[in-house]
Amino acid sequence: MKTRKQDSPATYGEHEFTVLVEKHKGTIYTVCYMFSKNNDEINDLFQEVLINIWNGLNRFEGKSDIRTWIYRIALNTCISIERKNKRRKTIPLDMDINLYEDTDSDTRQVKMLYDRINRLKPFDRAIILLWLENIPYDEIGDIVGISAKNVSVKLSRIRDELKNNK
Amino acid sequence: METSNNINPNEFNEMRAQLETMKRQLDSQKIINGRIIRQAMKQKMSWINKFIWIELTVFYPIIIICFSCLAIVFNLSWIICALIIGLTGLDIYADFKINKISDTDWHSGNLVETAKKLAHMKSMRIKQLIVSIPALIIVFGLFFYDMSSTNGHILQGNVVGGIIGGCLGLAIGIWIIMRMQRTNDEVIKQINEMTEEKDNI
Numbered sequence: 177m178k179t180r181k182q183d184s185p186a187t188y189g190e191h192e193f194t195v196l197v198e199k200h201k202g203t204i205y206t207v208c209y210m211f212s213k214n215n216d217e218i219n220d221l222f223q224e225v226l227i228n229i230w231n232g233l234n235r236f237e238g239k240s241d242i243r244t245w246i247y248r249i250a251l252n253t254c255i256s257i258e259r260k261n262k263r264r265k266t267i268p269l270d271m272d273i274n275l276y277e278d279t280d281s282d283t284r285q286v287k288m289l290y291d292r293i294n295r296l297k298p299f300d301r302a303i304i305l306l307w308l309e310n311i312p313y314d315e316i317g318d319i320v321g322i323s324a325k326n327v328s329v330k331l332s333r334i335r336d337e338l339k340n341n342k
Numbered sequence: 343m344e345t346s347n348n349i350n351p352n353e354f355n356e357m358r359a360q361l362e363t364m365k366r367q368l369d370s371q372k373i374i375n376g377r378i379i380r381q382a383m384k385q386k387m388s389w390i391n392k393f394i395w396i397e398l399t400v401f402y403p404i405i406i407i408c409f410s411c412l413a414i415v416f417n418l419s420w421i422i423c424a425l426i427i428g429l430t431g432l433d434i435y436a437d438f439k440i441n442k443i444s445d446t447d448w449h450s451g452n453l454v455e456t457a458k459k460l461a462h463m464k465s466m467r468i469k470q471l472i473v474s475i476p477a478l479i480i481v482f483g484l485f486f487y488d489m490s491s492t493n494g495h496i497l498q499g500n501v502v503g504g505i506i507g508g509c510l511g512l513a514i515g516i517w518i519i520m521r522m523q524r525t526n527d528e529v530i531k532q533i534n535e536m537t538e539e540k541d542n543i
Contacts, residue, residue, distance in 0.1 A: 188536035190379060198372075202365030207376050209364065224380060228383040234528075286360050289353045 193230055200246050203230075203309075207247065210293065210305045211254035225253045240318060247306065247319045255298040292338050300334050307331055377449065379536070383446040383529045390522050394437045405430050407412050412489075416497060419488045433474050440466040441522070457533040460526045467519055475512070482508055 197204070208221035228249050236245055294302055299320065306316040311323040313331075322330070406427055413423040440463055447456045486501045 189532075189538070191378075193379070202368050205364065205368055206361050209361075223381070226378050227382040228387055230379055230532075231386055234532075276462070285353055287355050291358055308354065308361060 193233060196233075196242065196246075197226060197229065198245060203243065203246060204250050205248040206309065207254055207302075207305060211258055211298070211303055213294075221254050221257060224257060225250045228253050241315075244319055245316060247311075251302045251305075251319065255302065258298050289338070296334065296337065300330065300337070303327065303330055304334050304338075379451070379532075380448050383532060384445070386525060386529055387443065390441050390525065393518070394434070395440060397434050397437065402430060402434055416489065416493055418485070418492060422481065422485050422488055426478075426485060427483055429474070429477055433470070433478075433505075436470050436474075440470060453533045454537055457530045460530050460533075462529050466528050467522060471516070471519060 204225050204233060205218070208218045208225065212218045212221055229246065232249060236242070240248075293301055296304065302320055303316060306319060311319075313327045316327045317324045320327075361455055409423045409426055414422055437447055443456070443459060443463070447459060482504075489497050489504075490501050
């Protein structure tokens with residue numbers, strides 16, 4: 177089997193793409209979950225993110241970590257779609273997860289928190305999501321394009337907003 | 343109904359736990375299928391079809407109206423104006439025919455055949471340029487000659503402006519064609535990578 181040089185641009189094929197997405201699907205799904213209202217929307221957003229990853233993969237220069245790059249693509253895609261509120265015909269994906277069903281009181285409390293987060297501006301939602309993912313402040317700043325100090329300030333403001341948001 | 347307005351750290355931790363649970367559920371599921379990749383390729387080409395529709399529904403009507411008005415107002419030759427309008431229409435029709443690629447080619451068809459169609463598309467675009475640019479230069483040359491000979495010095499500024507505008511339009515047109523060629527190249531490359539991958543397994 178031919179070996180492929182993985183670290184230079186323009187050498188990503190279907191196999192690399194599949195491996196990459198399978199490895200980071202949880203990350204992508206989490207981002208889509210934060211920007212959607214139901215399972216169909218998650219499906220649509222997920223697919224749009226995959227398309228953008230596929231189209232952008234050969235331009236990835238390796239200057240940042242691949243996970244950071246994927247977060248950036250996923251967030252930009254979700255924020256952009258939220259702003260445009262675009263509807264595109266999509267192909268159903270084989271996912272079977274439903275986080276929108278109420279199961280117990282803890283889940284319902286979390287759902288309330290999720291609803292409050294959903295009312296934040298898209299950029300703020302991105303920051304709180306990355307914080308929930310336990311990503312360090314400097315990496316959050318790298319993903320969203322602000323300094324680590326600014327991330328800290330924004331997070332503090334966002335948490336206050338969530339506390340006061342009914 | 344919310345029991346409390348305050349968010350306690352536990353809720354954030356529970357949300358983290360829920361997100362982790364969601365990721366673990368995903369681990370067992372296969373997400374990727376070849377259709378997504380084909381959809382991505384189709385989407386990459388979609389801007390070309392959108393551009394051709396804009397050519398037909400926006401630019402072409404503007405051209406028809408502008409040249410008709412010029413012919414009426416400045417008493418220009420209708421034959422030359424009709425030639426310009428006709429040639430532009432033919433060019434747009436050629437764009438439709440050359441850049442046509444069906445959903446079947448993307449989703450059900452053999453991608454190797456699709457790559458061949460994309461390569462053929464590229465060569466047809468170059469042939470279209472080779473034919474249409476000289477034809478349009480000749481016809482526009484006749485138009486500007488007609489404009490200056492019919493109306494003398496009055497429209498000299500218009501002729502100069504028209505020539506500058508024409509050159510700018512030509513440059514933009516060539517840039518768009520080159521961009522279309524690059525899009526085809528990218529998709530052909532992706533198909534070749536995919537099919538090479540499958541051959542090597």
